[in-house]
Amino acid sequence: MAGNLASYIDHTILKPDATEAQVLQLCDEARNYSFAAVCIPPCYVAASKERLAGSGVKVATVVGFPLGYNHPKVKFLETHQAIADGADEIDVVINISAFKSGKFSDVENELSELAKFCHLKEAELKVIIETALLTEEEIVKACELCVNAGVDYVKTSTGFAAKGATVEHIELMRRVLPSHIKIKAAGGIRTFEDAQALIKAGADRLGCSASIQIVSHEQNR
Numbered sequence: 001m002a003g004n005l006a007s008y009i010d011h012t013i014l015k016p017d018a019t020e021a022q023v024l025q026l027c028d029e030a031r032n033y034s035f036a037a038v039c040i041p042p043c044y045v046a047a048s049k050e051r052l053a054g055s056g057v058k059v060a061t062v063v064g065f066p067l068g069y070n071h072p073k074v075k076f077l078e079t080h081q082a083i084a085d086g087a088d089e090i091d092v093v094i095n096i097s098a099f100k101s102g103k104f105s106d107v108e109n110e111l112s113e114l115a116k117f118c119h120l121k122e123a124e125l126k127v128i129i130e131t132a133l134l135t136e137e138e139i140v141k142a143c144e145l146c147v148n149a150g151v152d153y154v155k156t157s158t159g160f161a162a163k164g165a166t167v168e169h170i171e172l173m174r175r176v177l178p179s180h181i182k183i184k185a186a187g188g189i190r191t192f193e194d195a196q197a198l199i200k201a202g203a204d205r206l207g208c209s210a211s212i213q214i215v216s217h218e219q220n221r
Helices: 020-033 042-051 072-085 096-100 104-120 136-149 167-176 192-201 211-219
Strands: 009-012 037-040 058-063 089-093 124-128 153-155 182-186 205-208
Touching: 009 020, 009 182, 009 211, 020 037, 020 042, 020 211, 037 042, 037 089, 042 058, 042 072, 058 072, 072 089, 072 104, 089 104, 096 104, 096 136, 104 124, 104 136, 136 153, 136 167, 167 182, 167 192, 192 205, 192 211
Parallel strands: 009 037, 009 205, 037 058, 058 089, 089 124, 124 153, 153 182, 182 205
Antiparallel strands: none
């Protein structure tokens, strides 16, 4: 495993009842443990950016979350506002409904516009494909659309579906994605062993709410 585990982790709080105090505590923890980023609700991006000033910890937030079928203009507006508030990374949910309906060009065009805008603003775009709702063939197709759209990461899960990241899905995604497109595993990552297995399978980033428990186990080994 290259580097320490904390450098792979997006320290995450996205539960609907998360309070501002909890989000700011998450930011303090991310600073203390040198996590890669926090992943927090859009309404707290500005406060989180201020809290993390000078820390090197990035601020990530979600768009079209958690279902993905918001109108493309709404997703664009969400992205614009999040970046204006200070977001460094955008985790957008793919339009799974359109994807399942075979509207692949619509899905790709939406992602392409978001990727172009993020890159113009020096932000990164992660696309959540919600692997738990897709067949292996659909995962491959979703990855193909992400490649064509020029996104930075393909992410497994919102954490709101029945299952989160699996080693098998990460391995599949790594086989079909070019090396310059990174993978974020998320959902159900609760132990050091989970994290280690997903990184070994090809994950470049991990979305975790049990981050401290995971890295504490690493430090105590």
